[in-house]
Amino acid sequence: MLTLDNLRLTQNDWHLEANLSIEQGQHTALIGPSGAGKSTLLAAIAGLFAPERGRVLWQGQDLVQIPPGKRPLSILFQDQNLFPHLSIAQNLGLGISPRLRLSPEDHQRIENVLAATGLQDLGTRRPAELSGGQQSRAALARALLRNRPLLLLDEAFAALGPALKTEMLHLTETLARHHDFTILMVTHDPEDAQKLCPQTILVADGHAEPPQPTKGLLSHPPEALRRYLGTPASSC
Numbered sequence: 001m002l003t004l005d006n007l008r009l010t011q012n013d014w015h016l017e018a019n020l021s022i023e024q025g026q027h028t029a030l031i032g033p034s035g036a037g038k039s040t041l042l043a044a045i046a047g048l049f050a051p052e053r054g055r056v057l058w059q060g061q062d063l064v065q066i067p068p069g070k071r072p073l074s075i076l077f078q079d080q081n082l083f084p085h086l087s088i089a090q091n092l093g094l095g096i097s098p099r100l101r102l103s104p105e106d107h108q109r110i111e112n113v114l115a116a117t118g119l120q121d122l123g124t125r126r127p128a129e130l131s132g133g134q135q136s137r138a139a140l141a142r143a144l145l146r147n148r149p150l151l152l153l154d155e156a157f158a159a160l161g162p163a164l165k166t167e168m169l170h171l172t173e174t175l176a177r178h179h180d181f182t183i184l185m186v187t188h189d190p191e192d193a194q195k196l197c198p199q200t201i202l203v204a205d206g207h208a209e210p211p212q213p214t215k216g217l218l219s220h221p222p223e224a225l226r227r228y229l230g231t232p233a234s235s236c
């Protein structure tokens, strides 16, 4: 279980508070107005942003003192952060050994995740030689190889066209179910939340609310969400 306990994040005069839990294996969307703090919340969970107070607990262990690279999670951004001068297989290998000292078993694991993400035979290419969708697959492959139980997606597929984005969401869901990953996904698209996430955290007005069923939240949005979605009050 992921628990945000009395968490408070601050940047200048902006604040966000969170008191909530997410069961292991759940797929949860974060949705809310621009600037509400969705990315900052993910960054705090990942250890890239220090909270003013509170705890981030995974399976009861407080992560706040654990450096980002050692936390039980992977984070995917829209900018896939692949090293341009390395092949895709080498980019993946860095996740196993920063000096690319890889055993035959490591090479086999890399081949396996490339196959699982539909990138078999593309491991020798550099990122620039892949399409946007294939680069997204490579970033997902890297997260799979890390095999950390919590997967944070910060608008990871937002730059892809609608069909490709849906394909990536389905692939992510299938692989996450297979590995029993817990997913937290920031999205601006309510349809993404509905496709992948049975529950959603609303981030608005200085609070990250406990998760609610996505369907109910989107069909009866509270005022802050209605303003953000542009839903007329009469339709609710």
Ligand SMILES: Nc1ncnc2c1ncn2[C@@H]1O[C@H](COP(=O)(O)OP(=O)(O)OP(=O)(O)O)[C@@H](O)[C@H]1O
Binding pocket: 011, 012, 014, 032, 033, 034, 035, 036, 037, 038, 039, 040, 041
């Ligand atoms: N480097 C920074 N220095 C100071 N304030 C920042 C910085 N980055 C973000 N903020 C502020 O922190 C708040 C939360 O920003 P954040 O990017 O987390 O929101 P968001 O909900 O992810 O927005 P969006 O949907 O537009 O990506 C905003 O008010 C923003 O202006």
